[in-house]
Amino acid sequence: MAAEGAIRSPRAGDRNFRFTLIAPSIFVLLLIGIFPLIYLLLVSFQGITMIDNDTSFHGLANYRRLFDDARLWESLLHTLIFTAIALPLELLLGLLMAQLFIDHLPGRQVFVALLVLPVLVAPIVSGATWSLMFDNRFGPINQIFGWITGEEMTLLWTISPELVYPAILTAEVWQWTPFMFLLLLAALSAVDKSQLEAASIDGAGYWRTFFRIVLPAIWPVMAVAILIRGLDLFRLFDVVWALTKGGPGTMTETVSIFTYVRGFQQFEISYTSAVALLIIVLLSVAILTALRRVELSR
């Protein structure tokens, strides 16, 4: 069929080519879009666990379990806490750094080059490094606190309930603020200089200029950066896993860790499918709300 078309007119041949080429993408869409939904839906109504490959119809049993599972809702809460603290911190710190660097300070180039490193290294590498930084016996963080307080510090940063969140957030913000910084620096450099000069001549102060001219100009980039980091934080896994494995207990367990533990360590396949579907629903609602916000504010 394809050969026949190719002989009659090159156009028809091209048409076949392009569908052949686009086919992998359609396959991918099916594979990461539609197939998982169908698979998860089917499996979530069954009772598959590690010891029991029970594919009979269990009705809504797994969904009913969702509501009683405190550990699941806590993991959602932990994820929200990480996101709610890390995202604004990364944004503000990144913006501050971009503002500082828009002036051509001495050493700017070197510093920018070094700042890219955290974004480049694997989160698991960053996690390994920070677990040494926070080491209770030899870690530099305790050492520095020791210098400040004048007595020896042996704080258990990755074990003490009141210290694990600051420790994880420090590593997370360390790694991803430079991402915000790089994007915002590019956006700030693209702001129309003549507008800034005009504002300065009109006697507008720093903050006024920032909110009236700079912020609207960089907002599209900022919105995308927030979206990307927000979604990334929602699936936060590596750095938490490297530092605390979700502990102490399940205190820092995120949704990703919960899903991993339930699905791939305890092999509660059916129940995890129900969890995954719940995540899709929650995330869709969150994204749609966020997009509507952005659209309205334009």
Add this chain to the structure above:
Amino acid sequence: MAEHAEVRTAGPRLLGRAVIYALLILLAMYYLAPLFVMVSTSVKTLDEIRAGNLIALPAEITLSAWAKAWSSACTGVDCSGLRGNFWNSVSFVVPAVLISTLIGAFNGYVLTMWRFRGSDLLFTLLMIGCFIPFQVVLLPMAQTLGWLGIANSTTGLVFVHVVYGLAFTTLFFRNFYVSVPQEMTKAARIDGAGFFRIFWRIILPLSPPIITVTVIWQFTQIWNDFLFGVVFSSGERQPITVALNNLVNTSTGVKEYNVDMAAAIIAALPTLLVYVVAGKYFVRGLTAGSVKG
């Protein structure tokens, strides 16, 4: 900012500068300290680390921790270092990067130059693919790999990363090709040039910048991945990120901080190397992906 500073008097200006530099020094410490500790710890002896000052420069430099991390450190029961896992990573990252970039280029080409009914819809759907959280695809993907008979194999990891990376590579190429004037391809079509001829003769010669950006982006993403590696591979087949995590968290024996850090640097080296070779493209990739997307 510079303009405002000039209008103000010298006093606040000096104070402003002092505040700025104080901030910069603090930020520099926050950002550079871990990098410094990582490198200096990796070349120290264990005795020196035990003596307790990780912030100090190494008294004597030794590469024994590096050698051990590479070829004889223990992760679990296996004591052959990270060497094998390093090459595991290379063996699935390279094909995954090449394949996802190639298909992304074709996708971008078709979606901009050979539009068809539903091509915009297809693109929108692919973009949603960028945002699907990992947690959701893990179970169905494990099932798919099982059905295809490529579970716990290099092929399986290539497959997973290609599938998951396609949305991004398509986005990159599509956004790049959108700015190529349609007249160029139209003229070529009137001259009788076909689909592949136009791609080879017109589109590909324009593409090196976006190919570089995409390759660097995909390389860092796939090399740095941990979750897919830990879920879809086991034992000897694990990528270096998983092995590093096992090494650092091994609870048996003496904790060798210098070996941990040497291993961490080894795991980070390929991405750093890519950055040194083509750093400006990486930053461009970050900004291109978000500014245009």
